[in-house]
Amino acid sequence: MRVTRRLRILLAAVGLLLLCGGAAVAAGRFDSEQALRNFLFGPKLVRAEIVVRDAQGLHDYRIDRGRVLRVRADAILLRERDGTTVSVPLAPRVRVRVDGAVVALSSVVRGMVATTVRDGESPATQLLARER
DSSP states (O other): OOOOHHHHHHHHHHHHHHHHHHHHHHHHHOSSHHHHHHHHHSTTOOEEEEEEEETTEEEEEEEEEEEEEEEOSSEEEEEETTSOEEEEEEEEEEEEEETTEEOOGGGOOTTOEEEEEEETTSOEEEEEEEOO
């Protein structure tokens, strides 16, 4: 089926309006840093990669969140919200918190929701978990 030039222009204009309208809605959604933080790191988070530059150079932080399937001394297995299963290596001195309290790694059990933070391909240095 042949698409006329006028129809192509109309479709392009509609697409542009939808794109701009979506951007306007998204921009209005984040009227504060807290709103942006809540959106990006709230309960809908699956995984994130954040690049930060400080005095030591660039850091490529990787954040994974999901249901705990298995915990070992050197790794945690998570099922993320999109169904992906990921094994995150853990640093020997990983800092573990469950519901805000500092605990031993053995306190993290199957079924909890956990978030790990690591710098690039390094093992996770932080593990934050909460009860089901």
